[in-house]
Amino acid sequence: MGNSISEFSWVGSQENFVDLITVNNIKHVSIGRFGGNSLEGQYKNEDGCLIWIDEKVNWEFTVILDAHHSAESAELVLEQFSKRKLDIQLILSLPxxxxxxxxxxxxxxxxxxxxxxxxxxxxxxxxxxxIVLRKDKYVWWFSIGDCISYVFHPELANRGQYQINQRQFYEWVGLVNTFDQIVPCYSSGIRELRKGTNCIFLTTDGLIECPNEPFSSPKEIYNVMRRHQIDEGVNKLLQSIKRNSVKDSTTIISWEVNITKEVARPSDE
Known part of the structure; x- marks a missing residue:
């Protein structure tokens, strides 16, 4: 099973990308990283991410992290995924x-x-x-805190729908830990993708909390991504926040999925 799986893992304490924009690919998935501007006082990066792709079984499993105070909690979460990798990948290999x-x-x-x-x-x-998983024509997500994911598709954009999860403040994993409470707080769900090309897009909040707010509206992100190939779109977004003097680091994971199966349509069409 493991042979067909491509894997990537990174945390900002390994390499911080302060003042530096980089866009890399793991198979068809783009990873954009910018550590923030040192002129604004940035000197560290506490983001992290994990990407597993199985092209044979046809799924992508992605995790994006935005830590604060230090990158230790992000490191610990990635370590935990690494420990439980075989269990998770076994479930991902099922129908x-x-x-x-x-x-x-x-x-x-x-x-x-x-x-x-x-x-x-x-x-x-x-x-x-x-955490965002795409398998078949579905996207499953599991969100703790305030990172954001979107699905960009013209049919949804025409109705003003972009975002997958809603940001939640005061939820974390680490020293303050929602899973250490009697009832853990998180949100999750499943969405059916639309027919044709869907762009799945995850980001930490540096992108949307940038000075001058070039991307505080999802529509602005969509407009950039639909005009460019994925790598170029991610690069344009990061260049724009760099120009706008963002201090916070930003990590983006994005890829396209083409759905050929039938999907839900209204009965009176």
Whole structure:
């Protein structure tokens, strides 16, 4: 099973990309990173991300992290995914209806593991964490905190619909940890993609909380992405926030999926 899977993992404490924009590819998935402007006082990067792709079974599993106070909590989350990699990838290899039924419980268990909770109590700071899985014509997401994901498609854009998850403040994993409470708080869901080309887009909040707010509206991000190839679009977005003197680091993961299957349409069409 593992042979057909491409993997990538990074945290900003390894390489911070302050003053530097980089756009790389893992197969068909683009990863854009900008560590923020040193002129605005930035000197570290506390973002992180994880990407697993299986082109044979046809899925992408992505995690994006935005830590604060230090990158330790993001490092710990990535370590936990690495430990549970075989369990998760086994579920991802199942038929899509079984994957989508079982994935949420698996992720909740991963965050509630005793050894992980104990380790979280010892780190400096905490992290937002957003997980997005695309399998078949569906997108499943699991969100803790304020990272953002979008699906860009003309049919949805015509109705003003872009965002997948809603940002939630005061939710984290780490020293302050929603999974260390009696009832953990997170949001999750499943969406059917539209027929044709869908662009899936994840970002940390540096992109939308930039001075002059060039991308505070999802429509502005959509307009850039639809005019360019994925890599070029991601690069344009990062160049724009760099020019607008953003301090915060920004990490973007984006890729396109072409859906040929039938999807839900209104009955009176």
């Amino acid at each position: 899509y209806e079984q994957t989508l039924k079982n994935i949420e419980g698996t992720i909740v268990n991963l965050f509630q593991e005793d050894a992980f909770l104990t380790a979280c109590r010892k780190v400096k700071g905490e992290t937002a964490c957003l």
